[in-house]
């Protein structure tokens with residue numbers, strides 16, 4: 668049986684992969700290349716967010732500072748707004764297209780820093796706890812395979828916000 672990654676290794680690898688996609692986006696030109704990359708970015712982020720919100724963060728409850736987890740949910744929701752906008756938009760013909768992807772990359776950069784911050788970040792706190800990161804990693808890898816298959820066939824669904832329900836915009 669293949670060696671499975673622990674939960675944090677899996678999530679960190681997702682972070683590196685999406686950073687690479689954002690970099691490719693900045694350098695891309697012509698032939699709808701930016702649109703293709705933006706779609707890829709939205710899909711990767713949607714899957715990653717779902718793995719964290721449904722599996723990893725709930726397992727962190729009681730092991731990671733509550734405020735930090737709450738902020739993570741809010742940061743995810745803020746990013747989901749831009750993801751939904753980019754997904755629904757007209758791609759490269761939108762004069763704000765590049766700016767939207769750029770701002771999304773900045774939001775994600777900040778959020779990833781919070782998760783990966785040495786000693787105090789979400790991952791560092793999880794690492795110090797008694798959480799079974801190996802078992803979580805297996806569960807997340809399995810779910811990641813399912814979601815990737817699903818979204819490749821039917822597209823990325825409209826995101827659901829977890830923390831924002833006061834306004835309709």
Ligand SMILES: [Fe+2]
Pocket residue numbers: 716719739743778782
């Ligand atoms: Fe996150």
Ligand SMILES: [Fe+2]
Pocket residue numbers: 678682715719779782
């Ligand atoms: Fe993350």
